Amino acid sequence: MLLALLIGWIVFSYLFAEFAPIIFIGIVYLIGYLFLCLWEAVKLIVRALAWLMARTFRAAALALRQGAYGLRLGMLFLFYLVDEWRRGPAEEQDDGTFGDERVGDQDDAEDRGGPAPRDPYEDALATLGLNSGFTLSDLKRAYKLAIRFAHPDAGGSAAAAQAVNAARDLIARRHGWK
Template sequence: MILALLAGWIVFSYFFAEFAPIILLGICHLIGFLFLCLWEVVKLIARALAWLIARIFRGAATALRKCGHGLRLGLLFLFYLADEWRRGPAEEQDDGASDDEGADDQEERQDRGGLPPRDPYADALTRLGLNPGLTLSDLKRAYKQAIRLAHPDAGGSAAAAQAVNAARDVIARRHGWK
């Protein structure tokens, strides 16, 4: 029995001496391979997290940029709304002249009871509040005052401002100032 044990020990020692370095080298290569796989997995997770964080920040930047445009438009809307509120409701000015300059002669005759149409010069003088013996400085002063009231930015209307401009042009042409 001792001889069998001794023979077994010798065989075991021989095989261990021959194959142990190969087995240990194989185990070391297996551990290295496992660490290499683990390193690649860690790199892949890090890249995925970096991509995800970049997408989140890019989406947030896009949302903020779009929100900025919307905010700017909202502020512009509020500015114009406050400006209109500050002006108040538009008051219609009735200074005796018609704002509809495109009426033909037939309609004017019906409005005036069959009388011929009015003189444009007389209408222009009435609109600006002037007398026939006016000077250029009188015309300028009356025009500035009338346009200040009739201008759309001051609560007037575009048609009223056009009528004041047309009245100034008629008077200036009649006197040769234009």
């Protein structure tokens, strides 16, 4: 039995002396490989978190920017809404003007003793060259003739074309044709 133990010990020592360094080196490489895998996994997780945080901050910045645009637009709308509320409603008069556009002129002319301004309806008739008793077709014909000469493309001016359009609209409104 002692001989078997001695032979076993010699074989074990020989095998251990031959293969132990290879086994230890393999174990060291295995541990190094595991640490390398762990390091790459940590780097991947950190990169993923950094990417996620960058996307989150970019989305938050975009939302804040869009919110600022919306807030600015809302404030502008509110400003104009309050301004219109402060002005009050405009009331259309018989002659097609709104509010006190013509009233002040008439009062001033009468106070100075001068002639009262002409009726806008009469001015519109004169602009289109119409006499009383005209029909809708007469109005259309007179408008086409007047706009042909007043249009800026035909040598007229924008103000003249606007005056012709305003005259036609005023006459049509007065007669209920529009």
